[in-house]
Amino acid sequence: MSTDYDTSDKLYFEPVTVEDVLQIYEAEKPMGVIVQFGGQTPLNIARGLQEAGCRILGTSVDSIDDAEDRDLFHSIMDRLGIPMPESMMASDIDGALKCVEKLGYPIIIRPSFVLGGRGMEVIYDESALREYVAKAVGVTPDRPLYLDRFLHHALECEADALSDGTDIFIPAIMQHVELAGIHSGDSACVLPPVSISEKNRATILDYTRRIATELKVVGLMNMQFAIEDDKVYVIEANPRASRTVPLVSKVGGVQMAGIATHLMLGDTVKSMGLDRKRTVPYFGVKEAVLPFDKFPEVDPVLGPEMRSTGEVLGLADNFGLAYFKSQEAAGAPLPTKPGRVLVSLTQKQADIEAAVKKLVDLGFTILATEGTAAWLRDLGIPAYAVAKIGEGRPDCLDVIKNREVSLVINTPSVKANSIEHLGRIRKACIKYKVPYLTTIAAAYAAAEGIAAAMSGQGEVKSLQSYHASIVVETP
Numbered sequence: 298m299s300t301d302y303d304t305s306d307k308l309y310f311e312p313v314t315v316e317d318v319l320q321i322y323e324a325e326k327p328m329g330v331i332v333q334f335g336g337q338t339p340l341n342i343a344r345g346l347q348e349a350g351c352r353i354l355g356t357s358v359d360s361i362d363d364a365e366d367r368d369l370f371h372s373i374m375d376r377l378g379i380p381m382p383e384s385m386m387a388s389d390i391d392g393a394l395k396c397v398e399k400l401g402y403p404i405i406i407r408p409s410f411v412l413g414g415r416g417m418e419v420i421y422d423e424s425a426l427r428e429y430v431a432k433a434v435g436v437t438p439d440r441p442l443y444l445d446r447f448l449h450h451a452l453e454c455e456a457d458a459l460s461d462g463t464d465i466f467i468p469a470i471m472q473h474v475e476l477a478g479i480h481s482g483d484s485a486c487v488l489p490p491v492s493i494s495e496k497n498r499a500t501i502l503d504y505t506r507r508i509a510t511e512l513k514v515v516g517l518m519n520m521q522f523a524i525e526d527d528k529v530y531v532i533e534a535n536p537r538a539s540r541t542v543p544l545v546s547k548v549g550g551v552q553m554a555g556i557a558t559h560l561m562l563g564d565t566v567k568s569m570g571l572d573r574k575r576t577v578p579y580f581g582v583k584e585a586v587l588p589f590d591k592f593p594e595v596d597p598v599l600g601p602e603m604r605s606t607g608e609v610l611g612l613a614d615n616f617g618l619a620y621f622k623s624q625e626a627a628g629a630p631l632p633t634k635p636g637r638v639l640v641s642l643t644q645k646q647a648d649i650e651a652a653v654k655k656l657v658d659l660g661f662t663i664l665a666t667e668g669t670a671a672w673l674r675d676l677g678i679p680a681y682a683v684a685k686i687g688e689g690r691p692d693c694l695d696v697i698k699n700r701e702v703s704l705v706i707n708t709p710s711v712k713a714n715s716i717e718h719l720g721r722i723r724k725a726c727i728k729y730k731v732p733y734l735t736t737i738a739a740a741y742a743a744a745e746g747i748a749a750a751m752s753g754q755g756e757v758k759s760l761q762s763y764h765a766s767i768v769v770e771t772p
Contacts, residue, residue: 313338315345322351329354331561332361333516333537334554340365340537355516355561356536364512364536367443373511379504380530382448382523386441390430396444397426403447405478405601408433408440417601419447419478451477451525453484453532454493456505457545459556460514464566465506466556468549468575470498471541474582474620475736477523480603482540485623485739486583488548491616493524500529508534516557517542540608541583547610548581550764574770579763582611584623589727596720597727598709598735612763618755621746629732631743633750635660636703639683639696641722642669643708648737652706653678655744659751661704664696686721697725705733706740 302308307325311317313335322330329352332339343358363369367384374381385396397404406429407417416433420426433442453473459466472490473481490498505520512518512534519539521532538554546553559569566572585605589597611622624631638661640653653663653673663680665673673680684692696702705726726733734740749755 313342315342315349318342318346319349319351322346328352331355331516331558333557333561336537355557356512356514356518360512360514361536364534370534374508374531377507377511379507380528382446382530382532384443384445386443388438388441390427393426393430393442393444394423397423400444400446405445405447407443407601417480419601448477448523448525448530451523451530452493453477453479453481453521453523454490454501455481455486455522455539455541456501456520457539457541457553458505458509458514458518458520459553459560459566459571460509460516460518461560461565462513462515463510464572465509465514466566466571467502467505468551468553469545469577470501471544471583474738474742475599476738477525478601479599479736480601481521482603483585483587483599483605485585485620485742486541486544487616487619488545488581489577491580494527497524497527497529504529504531512536516561517553544581544583544608544610547760548612549575549577550767551575576768578766578768579612579614580616580619582616582619582623583608584611584620584627586627593724593728597723597733598720612758612760613749613755615749615754616742617745617747617749619746620742621750624732624743624746631732631747631750632703633747635662637662637664637696637701638704638706639693639702640665640669640673640680641693641705641707642672649706649708649740650676650678652737652741652744655741655748656704659744659748664702666693693722694725697722697729697731700729700731702731704743705731707733707735708737709735 309321311321330346331354332343333355340361343353343361347353347358363373371381383400385400387393387396403419403421405417406420418429420429453476455471456467457469469488470490470493471486471488472493474485474487501522508520509518514536517538519535519541523530523532542553556569586607586609587597587604588606589595609623609626611619611626613619613622621631638656640663642649657663657678663673663678664683665680666685667682670680670682683696684690686692686694697705705722707722723733723735734743
């Protein structure tokens with residue numbers, strides 16, 4: 298329950314611990330306790346509540362443990378023939394180095410006992426690995442470090458499922474805008490997906506149904522996937538409501554929390570009319586709200602550790618305009634008329650070509666650091682060179698400070714010696730309120746959004762009119 302006293306019959310402000318919940322349970326004597334709507338914390342105390350006599354509604358405590366225990370979940374996926382990225386555990390540097398011999402660089406490493414991706418990093422070489430393990434506090438054989446093979450250039454996506462234990466209803470697949478390596482809470486996200494093939498969509502739906510059935514889920518489940526080289530991998534299964542539930546509810550026109558509660562109380566997917574195909578003919582884009590303007594010394598770059606403090610939603614009839622609206626709502630509006638764009642890339646990836654060309658076609662002028670400018674010109678994209686920081690005036694910082702650019706595309710580096718230089722560019726963008734993008738995927742989405750906004754597409758529509766356009770298959 299939220300802190301909305303008009304909605305709940307009674308509201309308790311108490312810590313979510315076994316002792317405090319038991320006191321409320323004794324006072325209220327409810328028919329049961331739902332642990333699926335409070336994130337990770339209620340799942341951690343579910344067994345303690347059950348052993349103290351509480352009736353846990355929905356997915357059983359044993360099934361929750363099956364999903365939460367990584368080794369157990371891996372073995373279940375192996376038995377079902379569902380691929381997961383290779384992963385290993387280590388409790389010291391020697392063990393970590395042996396893991397990397399098998400997994401290869403880069404890897405994603407994190408402590409096993411934290412939430413929200415805290416302490417999670419992408420490691421590219423041995424020196425960074427040694428530094429990470431030396432700093433890791435509280436690591437023991439019982440609380441090891443997890444090491445996963447990093448999926449290269451992988452598209453990340455999610456699926457929320459509602460299950461009665463037998464039948465499964467999957468209202469939406471959500472596609473992350475940023476590629477794998479950015480925490481799901483920080484990544485922009487679009488539904489329905491815009492670039493997942495029908496074959497991979499069918500695989501995602503199949504895996505979600507099989508996993509929900511195997512885990513005997515009753516209520517909600519959130520699945521996270523990554524697609525690398527046209528192959529779908531399972532990242533994890535969360536037997537609970539995820540942060541995506543409000544997004545799916547609002548875009549898909551389904552009351553996920555209400556339906557899940559009915560299923561936990563004994564209703565079925567079929568009895569609630571959820572066994573019919575639904576087609577959403579518009580797009581919703583979720584964007585993370587990031588607090589970097591409050592922390593001027595922090596490099597405002599995204600990674601596997603979650604940093605967002607909220608999220609917003611843009612709805613439109615096409616993906617570009619929905620993305621444009623989401624950026625405006627998040628407080629980083631994209632330009633609506635041609636201007637200058639500063640491009641500074643640490644890796645000259647061909648993927649950026651389409652985004653920059655689109656901006657040029659829209660009338661934007663491209664400024665770039667010398668190496669990037671030469672590379673873009675070789676691709677046939679006109680670009681004007683601007684000095685790197687400290688290598689002449691005006692330099693990159695000057696054009697941002699003087700507000701001579703209306704957008705900055707600046708991809709982060711994995712090399713320590715260039716992080717400070719690039720971090721200064723991003724910090725200047727925050728300080729002088731110039732919209733900036735740190736991933737190639739976001740750059741392309743922004744180009745699509747600017748094109749949609751400049752062409753005058755779209756109109757203000759009520760949520761009800763969007764929902765009325767959803768096509769539900771007749772039984």
